[in-house]
Amino acid sequence: MRSKAVAAGLAELVLGACCPGCGAPGPGTCAECRRQLNGTPPFIVGNLAAGLPPVLAAGPYADRLRRVLLAAKERGGLGLIPLLGGRLAAALAALALESGRAGPLVLVPVPSTPAQVAARGVDLTGALAQVAARRLRAAGLTVSARRGLAQVRRPQDQAGLDRAQRLVNLAGAFRPIGNRVRGQVMVVDDIVTTGATLVEAVRACRAGGGEVLGAAVVAATLRTVGPGTAG
Ligand SMILES: [Zn+2]
Structure with missing residues (x-):
């Protein structure tokens, strides 16, 4: 026994x-x-912060996808990155079709905090972007993934903040790194909730000279598909 x-x-x-x-x-x-x-077919995420370009998600943040993402984020599930990166690639492919642009495309991940990288043992969003870029290249697109944004300051924890508070909390949090966000840019992140993080990432990419075609995420929280408050 x-x-x-x-x-x-x-x-x-x-x-x-x-x-x-x-x-x-x-x-x-x-x-x-x-x-x-x-x-699961990718879909256009609705009910996000105003002023965002199209945001595509590979699935709703629920059930299996939610549990797999949590495992990747919180339990060091590095082995899940190929699967989740493949899902991100599906959302990016849908965004490429939606935009009607052929590239070359530049995938710019939302920067992870040093604490997140330390806790997970990996820059998850950056790793997902790399996997997605490989999948899209295999499908014939000209794509590169670049760490194009840096964190200027550390925003306070977003939990418990509503959308307006999140926008204020994040304004000016990112900056472009050199010339890395030139060209046709797609911002990538793991999860979208209110869109406040994407608003700031898109702003910073545009400040760096990028033409932002949209954003793609692995999962969209359920509040994005219906009425919601903070989330
Ligand atoms: Zn299973």
Whole structure:
């Protein structure tokens, strides 16, 4: 019994005990979760802060996608980056179709905070952008992913702030780095809630000379598809 428990614990350390999307036993995301996540068509996100260019999401922030994203963000699920980066690529492809522009495209991730990078062991948004750029290049587009924005100051925690407060909190938080945001830019992030972060990222990209075609995210919170308050 005891050795079995030890073996299970070791397996969990090595492989992860169960699918992060549904809890099914086995290493990594199960076939059913991958099928469902990859079978969700990207959509245009509504109910965001005013003045944003089109924002495309690969799926709603709920159920399997929410659990997989949380696992990637909070439990060091680096193995989930290929799957989530593939979903980001789907949203970006839809945005490219929506914009009618052929590129060359520049993917600019919303900058992660040093604390986020330290906690996750990776710049998640930057890593997702790199994976997405590879997928889009494989599909024939001319795409590069560049860390084009830096954080000027650290905004206060967004939790508990409504949309107007978030916009004020984030205004001027990012700046373009050198010439990295020139050309046809698509801003990328993992999750959109109110759009306040994207408003600031788009502003900073434009300040750097970029022509921002829109933004793409892995998931959009449910408040974006209906009436909502802070989120
Ligand atoms: Zn699953």
